[in-house]
Amino acid sequence: MIRHTPATTIASFVVLQILPVVLSEGRYWSAVAGHASPYRAWPRLTAADHRAPVDFPWTTGGAWTVLAVWTLVPALLAVACVRRRDQ
Numbered sequence: 497m498i499r500h501t502p503a504t505t506i507a508s509f510v511v512l513q514i515l516p517v518v519l520s521e522g523r524y525w526s527a528v529a530g531h532a533s534p535y536r537a538w539p540r541l542t543a544a545d546h547r548a549p550v551d552f553p554w555t556t557g558g559a560w561t562v563l564a565v566w567t568l569v570p571a572l573l574a575v576a577c578v579r580r581r582d583q
Contacts, residue, residue: 527552537562 516535519526530536531554540559 521550524552532562534563534566
């Protein structure tokens with residue numbers, strides 16, 4: 497985890513907003529990395545299925561999983577850090 501507030505803010509912005517825009521659907525590794533971001537998961541859940549076909553499609557269940565993981569991991573990290581600092 498990053499200890500300094502400005503560095504944390506910039507890193508969070510880059511990971512959540514900039515990186516998913518830069519990644520494309522044209523290559524496998526880039527598509528997988530893009531599918532792991534909440535930025536791409538939400539449009540996948542809200543899009544109608546009449547879109548143009550993509551090279552590396554993903555499922556609605558995969559999008560729900562990405563959103564669940566991005567919600568649970570920070571919460572678990574916060575609980576672990578608080579318990580460790582109390583002792």
